[in-house]
Amino acid sequence: MSTPNPFPNLRSDNHCVTSPRTPDYNCIAWAAGETHRRWWPIAGPGWYWPPSLPKVASVDIFVEAFRLIGYEHCDSSEYEPGYEKVALYLSAGGAPTHMARQLISGAWTSKLGPQQDIEHDILGAVEGPAYGRVALFLKRPNPSFNQPTP
Amino acid sequence: MTELLFRLNDDEKRRIEALATPTDEGITYVDGGCFFAQAKHRYQKLPKESSIFVYPHHKGYITIPPEGEAWGRVPFAAKDTFSHAVKAAFEQLQEPEGGVYILADEITGPAEWLPFYSALQEPVPASQLEETRLKHEFERHAAKWYEETMYTSSAVEIVLHASYQRIIGMGPAVLPLVFRDLKDNERDWFWALSSITGKDPVAPEDAGNVPRMRAAWLNWAKQHGYI
Numbered sequence: 001m002s003t004p005n006p007f008p009n010l011r012s013d014n015h016c017v018t019s020p021r022t023p024d025y026n027c028i029a030w031a032a033g034e035t036h037r038r039w040w041p042i043a044g045p046g047w048y049w050p051p052s053l054p055k056v057a058s059v060d061i062f063v064e065a066f067r068l069i070g071y072e073h074c075d076s077s078e079y080e081p082g083y084e085k086v087a088l089y090l091s092a093g094g095a096p097t098h099m100a101r102q103l104i105s106g107a108w109t110s111k112l113g114p115q116q117d118i119e120h121d122i123l124g125a126v127e128g129p130a131y132g133r134v135a136l137f138l139k140r141p142n143p144s145f146n147q148p149t150p
Numbered sequence: 151m152t153e154l155l156f157r158l159n160d161d162e163k164r165r166i167e168a169l170a171t172p173t174d175e176g177i178t179y180v181d182g183g184c185f186f187a188q189a190k191h192r193y194q195k196l197p198k199e200s201s202i203f204v205y206p207h208h209k210g211y212i213t214i215p216p217e218g219e220a221w222g223r224v225p226f227a228a229k230d231t232f233s234h235a236v237k238a239a240f241e242q243l244q245e246p247e248g249g250v251y252i253l254a255d256e257i258t259g260p261a262e263w264l265p266f267y268s269a270l271q272e273p274v275p276a277s278q279l280e281e282t283r284l285k286h287e288f289e290r291h292a293a294k295w296y297e298e299t300m301y302t303s304s305a306v307e308i309v310l311h312a313s314y315q316r317i318i319g320m321g322p323a324v325l326p327l328v329f330r331d332l333k334d335n336e337r338d339w340f341w342a343l344s345s346i347t348g349k350d351p352v353a354p355e356d357a358g359n360v361p362r363m364r365a366a367w368l369n370w371a372k373q374h375g376y377i
Contacts, residue, residue: 006301007301023336023337023338023360024359024360024361025360026303027303028303029358036359037357037358037359037360038303038358038360039358040303040304040305040306041305042305042306042309044305044309044341044344045340045341045344045350045352045357045363046305046309046338046340046341046344046357046358046363047305047357047358048357048358048359049358057304057305057306095304095306096304097302097303097304098303111303112301113299113300113301113302113303114300114338115300115301130301130302131301
């Protein structure tokens with residue numbers, strides 16, 4: 001039995017690899033701007049999670065974790081000058097699976113588990129069996145994101 | 151009737167199937183146990199090691215061929231056919247001085263298995279058999295786990311994967327293999343190590359810091375004689 005393509009929307013013309021493979025951080029850490037540890041809310045050894053939050057992998061807890069670093073809900077993934085955005089992906093069952101972070105260019109960057117970072121034009125590029133679908137967006141003020149809409 | 155399975159690619163499968171003695175009864179699986187014999191061989195086109203799984207009637211160790219793999223088959227239905235098939239297979243696969251390893255908890259097959267035993271070289275000690283069996287199982291489960299979680303960030307998906315849990319279930323005996331893989335391949339065994347040993351040598355402030363967690367566990371492994 002063959003394994004389904006985890007990223008059926010990922011094509012050579014809509015993404016590029018931007019880092020070597022490394023298990024040192026994961027997509028949540030990368031979305032939060034960290035590369036020295038991996039994040040996940042699990043009650044056990046091996047992952048970092050903000051100590052003030054429950055280690056429960058729910059949407060609310062993920063949102064709370066990003067509130068701690070300045071993010072708040074927003075309605076869309078559209079580039080907004082002055083704001084940095086992240087997107088949360090959910091499985092078909094509603095469980096958080098992945099996060100992507102918007103770049104100043106308006107494109108998105110994702111860390112693929114313990115593999116490489118990629119830059120992808122659209123959030124849908126990494127939708128599919130591996131990460132499900134993008135479900136919500138968060139933003140925080142960031143003065144460096146002050147260029148006009150790309 | 152019992153079936154002899156060779157873990158081979160398509161070319162190898164065709165070659166080995168040519169050895170099979172046709173029977174009118176077809177091929178039938180017999181559950182309940184197996185021998186796992188690993189034989190070196192002399193064919194250039196074959197891999198350096200081929201795995202031979204034999205499923206007799208006994209209470210030995212059970213293993214399942216991984217999905218998607220091609221298996222050569224030598225069917226046999228009667229004592230003479232069985233003996234002929236096994237001997238012919240080993241004559242083709244085994245180097246004259248090549249090692250053959252039987253992995254089985256109990257070698258208590260029916261009478262028709264006796265020719266099989268005589269076709270094998272001297273069995274290796276039980277401790278080595280167990281070590282080889284464990285290594286085979288660890289590598290098989292580790293490969294499957296890694297392949298199926300290689301793009302995953304979800305800790306739950308990683309540590310609750312069936313193969314990862316199976317490795318945890320192997321208990322302390324698997325620790326040398328886990329530590330070697332942690333050192334050589336830098337795969338994610340932190341949860342498994344904590345589950346098996348009941349320990350966590352990682353400083354709280356280093357949670358999630360993979361290089362520091364790896365260093366802490368490898369240091370622990372040295373202190374406890376695992377590496």
